[in-house]
Amino acid sequence: MAEADEPETAETTDERETTMSRAMVSAIASEMRDSDDVFVMGEDVADYGGIFDSTDGLLDEFGREKIMDVPISETGFIGAAVGAAQAGMRPIAELMFADFFGVGMDQIYNQMAKNTYMSGSTVNVPMVLMTAVGGTYNDAAQHSQTLYGTFAHLPGMKVVVPSTAADAKGLMHTAIRDDDPVVYMFHKRLMGIGWMPAPDGPKTSVPEDDYTIDFGEADVKREGDDVTVVTLGLHVHRALEAAADLTGEIDVEVIDLRTLVPLDTETVLESVRKTGRLVVIDEDYHSFGLSGEIIARATEGALADLSAVRRVTMPDAPIPYARPLEQAVNPGREDIIEAVQAVTE
Amino acid sequence: MISDTELQEMYGWMVTARYYEERLQEEYLEGKQPAFDISAGPIPGELHLAAGQEAAAAGVCSHLDDADTVTAPHRPHHVAIAKGVDLERMTAEIFGRRTGLCKGKGGHMHLFDSAVNFAGSGIIAEGCPPAVGAALAAKKRGEDSVAVAYLGEGAISQGGFLESLNLASVQNLPVLFVIEDNDWAISMPKERVTDIRNGSQRADGFDMPGKRVDYDDACAVYEAAGEAIGRARDGNGPTLLEVQVHRRMGHFMGDAEGYRPEGDSERAKRRDSIERMETTLQKAGIDDDTIGDIRDRSHQRVDDAIEWAKDQPEPEPDEAYDDVFTNPPAGWTPNTKPEQAESTGGDD
Amino acid sequence: MSDEIVAVESETVWPADSDDVEEAIVSSWFVREGTAVTEGDPIAEIQIEKVSLDVPAPATGEIHELLVDEQGEFERGDTLARISTDQ
Numbered sequence: 104m105a106e107a108d109e110p111e112t113a114e115t116t117d118e119r120e121t122t123m124s125r126a127m128v129s130a131i132a133s134e135m136r137d138s139d140d141v142f143v144m145g146e147d148v149a150d151y152g153g154i155f156d157s158t159d160g161l162l163d164e165f166g167r168e169k170i171m172d173v174p175i176s177e178t179g180f181i182g183a184a185v186g187a188a189q190a191g192m193r194p195i196a197e198l199m200f201a202d203f204f205g206v207g208m209d210q211i212y213n214q215m216a217k218n219t220y221m222s223g224s225t226v227n228v229p230m231v232l233m234t235a236v237g238g239t240y241n242d243a244a245q246h247s248q249t250l251y252g253t254f255a256h257l258p259g260m261k262v263v264v265p266s267t268a269a270d271a272k273g274l275m276h277t278a279i280r281d282d283d284p285v286v287y288m289f290h291k292r293l294m295g296i297g298w299m300p301a302p303d304g305p306k307t308s309v310p311e312d313d314y315t316i317d318f319g320e321a322d323v324k325r326e327g328d329d330v331t332v333v334t335l336g337l338h339v340h341r342a343l344e345a346a347a348d349l350t351g352e353i354d355v356e357v358i359d360l361r362t363l364v365p366l367d368t369e370t371v372l373e374s375v376r377k378t379g380r381l382v383v384i385d386e387d388y389h390s391f392g393l394s395g396e397i398i399a400r401a402t403e404g405a406l407a408d409l410s411a412v413r414r415v416t417m418p419d420a421p422i423p424y425a426r427p428l429e430q431a432v433n434p435g436r437e438d439i440i441e442a443v444q445a446v447t448e
Numbered sequence: 449m450i451s452d453t454e455l456q457e458m459y460g461w462m463v464t465a466r467y468y469e470e471r472l473q474e475e476y477l478e479g480k481q482p483a484f485d486i487s488a489g490p491i492p493g494e495l496h497l498a499a500g501q502e503a504a505a506a507g508v509c510s511h512l513d514d515a516d517t518v519t520a521p522h523r524p525h526h527v528a529i530a531k532g533v534d535l536e537r538m539t540a541e542i543f544g545r546r547t548g549l550c551k552g553k554g555g556h557m558h559l560f561d562s563a564v565n566f567a568g569s570g571i572i573a574e575g576c577p578p579a580v581g582a583a584l585a586a587k588k589r590g591e592d593s594v595a596v597a598y599l600g601e602g603a604i605s606q607g608g609f610l611e612s613l614n615l616a617s618v619q620n621l622p623v624l625f626v627i628e629d630n631d632w633a634i635s636m637p638k639e640r641v642t643d644i645r646n647g648s649q650r651a652d653g654f655d656m657p658g659k660r661v662d663y664d665d666a667c668a669v670y671e672a673a674g675e676a677i678g679r680a681r682d683g684n685g686p687t688l689l690e691v692q693v694h695r696r697m698g699h700f701m702g703d704a705e706g707y708r709p710e711g712d713s714e715r716a717k718r719r720d721s722i723e724r725m726e727t728t729l730q731k732a733g734i735d736d737d738t739i740g741d742i743r744d745r746s747h748q749r750v751d752d753a754i755e756w757a758k759d760q761p762e763p764e765p766d767e768a769y770d771d772v773f774t775n776p777p778a779g780w781t782p783n784t785k786p787e788q789a790e791s792t793g794g795d796d
Numbered sequence: 797m798s799d800e801i802v803a804v805e806s807e808t809v810w811p812a813d814s815d816d817v818e819e820a821i822v823s824s825w826f827v828r829e830g831t832a833v834t835e836g837d838p839i840a841e842i843q844i845e846k847v848s849l850d851v852p853a854p855a856t857g858e859i860h861e862l863l864v865d866e867q868g869e870f871e872r873g874d875t876l877a878r879i880s881t882d883q
């Protein structure tokens with residue numbers, strides 16, 4: 104892992120901390136300096152710098168030819184990214200909110216994701232589709248979904264979900280260099296935007312130099328012997344808070360999946376074999392999705408070791424607007440604590 | 449000719465809408481200063497205000513009654529007010545209250561008032577196809593009601609809009625598409641994203657009448673919309689209308705508008721459709737007392753609605769799980785968090 | 797070799813078009829006490845009303861003290877941090 108060799112302690116440190124959005128931007132900028140094939144297309148990515156700061160400052164350095172504001176035509180510009188990628192370029196297309204995938208979905212799942220296979224690998228699609236996900240700020244049903252499971256379910260695209268600045272940078276480098284389409288899903292609440300304060304955790308020190316993080320490597324954020332908590336995105340930080348609260352009572356291991364396709368099943372199994380208890384925390388809908396998948400893999404691979412499973416997810420309902428309603432549906436620290444306690448009873 | 453009653457009614461909607469947005473801005477910023485935290489305060493989430501766009505709402509809705517359908521995009525308040533949406537319950541919805549139009553589930557971008565056939569969507573151009581559907585239903589049932597789909601000039605490059613134009617045209621449906629051209633789609637000026645200056649030219653490709661009103665004069669909008677809606681009611685098909693309006697505020701509250709050239713907002717503020725309307729009223733011989741009275745009553749109505757809304761109860765957390773289906777299948781559960789799951793068929 | 801303390805003043809970064817505003821918040825610190833900084837490096841992001849801007853280090857040295865919490869409010873003119881420089 105990238106942070107492994109970071110100098111801890113010592114009185115003076117060179118490690119400055121940075122936000123997730125700045126880490127993403129630094130990776131994109133660095134790849135753009137190295138290759139003329141990399142460019143960005145999206146709504147409000149130029150002067151605005153991305154509604155969630157994902158392209159902040161890039162216009163100044165690279166200009167409008169490379170940082171392209173495009174019409175509100177998701178089918179058009181995501182499809183154009185597919186075509187440019189097939190022509191050998193490395194476009195980064197931004198879908199402003201993952202919730203808007205509906206108006207451009209054919210280009211995503213029938214073209215971007217399938218052209219490699221359907222062409223018998225005579226074509227490849229080295230593009231990044233980056234998109235903002237998640238709720239917690241009362242933006243209601245059309246602007247708050249994560250849809251992790253939807254994207255990960257459809258074959259042919261790699262899916263990554265960073266939860267810290269250090270991961271955001273390394274995963275972005277890997278995503279841009281990857282020869283396959285990568286869906287890069289960043290949680291709005293983690294970006295470190297002034298108007299949407301992040302929890303403690305996503306802002307980390309980040310090495311200055313470029314580095315990649317291999318896809319398919321989950322990160323054990325906290326080791327523990329009693330219960331395995333598997334999660335991703337915003338809920339990595341909520342799970343760590345819950346685990347800290349349970350210190351002395353229950354020893355919780357927290358696994359950040361980081362990438363869904365490919366999925367690091369082995370790290371999950373290893374942990375479950377040790378703890379025997381699995382709790383999956385997911386900000387996506389309950390049924391037919393990520394939480395069910397993780398539990399299925401755990402039962403397929405470590406059934407004999409499992410004594411209890413539980414999942415805490417969004418319900419199978421659209422996401423409501425009003426504050427008490429959204430708080431009710433989005434898994435919070437207390438919900439995680441209760442689930443962890445329940446599997447140890 | 450526009451009657452004095454209609455003029456006064458349009459003016460009333462316009463000043464109601466303007467004052468409404470100004471008051472909502474105040475309420476929205478409550479709890480968001482000095483730190484602008486989007487999830488804080490009595491109105492959380494995004495808020496897109498329509499100050500400067502009132503003429504496009506008033507001039508069109510003057511021709512509509514409750515049976516006619518209107519769909520509005522993410523910037524809906526002025527249109528909702530002119531369509532006759534219940535102001536108190538709409539405000540309660542924006543404050544996330546249980547007695548709101550949508551029980552606190554929708555919020556300001558997703559207002560639904562079936563009593564006056566008003567519906568919203570936050571997805572760009574996606575209100576257009578349902579408006580076509582409302583017109584289709586009216587036609588099939590032999591009713592003379594029409595449907596109006598509102599959209600911004602940024603939405604005219606979206607498939608949902610273009611497909612709707614074609615469908616409405618080929619089926620000869622009673623639809624009016626109204627483009628509110630406020631020059632901006634968030635930070636993107638329209639010349640960056642389309643090569644046509646006049647959005648109503650999109651109609652040409654669908655063999656549909658298209659018209660642009662170049663200035664936000666509610667009366668000019670009234671004339672153009674009257675013709676289009678008359679045509680639609682008579683069974684002569686759809687029309688595309690574009691109205692130049694002005695964005696007096698940021699795209700959403702919290703938008704620092706760093707991308708907007710100096711002077712552009714000032715220019716937008718100088719073109720004031722409400723002042724223009726006042727001049728029109730005066731020219732029509734309506735005295736200043738009457739005008740002042742309409743304004744005062746409109747402001748009072750807004751203040752009352754906001755006061756009422758803020759007094760309303762918040763929804764109970766468990767209400768989040770209601771309303772997924774009109775007719776929930778037997779045994780179905782929304783799979784709530786463990787402590788709320790009472791029935792079987794859920795977790796574990 | 798003597799340590800000198802340089803203050804990071806909010807006044808220096810206050811933009812002219814925010815002249816009518818008196819309060820702001822620190823939305824992010826990018827350094828902790830003890831972090832080495834080079835003059836010009838962004839050390840924090842602040843938010844004045846709706847405008848975000850970076851605060852550059854006024855000197856090369858080490859962060860001696862952070863005087864405003866993250867998400868904390870401060871007033872125009874307040875000192876945000878101190879940097880110790882070895883001369």
Ligand SMILES: Cc1ncc(C[n+]2csc(CCOP(=O)(O)OP(=O)(O)O)c2C)c(N)n1
Pocket residue numbers: 146175177199203206522523570571572599600601602603604630632633634699
């Ligand atoms: C399909 C889709 N893409 C992007 C967005 C994000 N978005 C919300 S408003 C907006 C700009 C709309 O501009 P315009 O249609 O001109 O309306 P205005 O905001 O100016 O009223 C964008 C891009 C969205 N809501 N839906």
Ligand SMILES: [Mg+2]
Pocket residue numbers: 600601602628629630631632633634
């Ligand atoms: Mg617009």
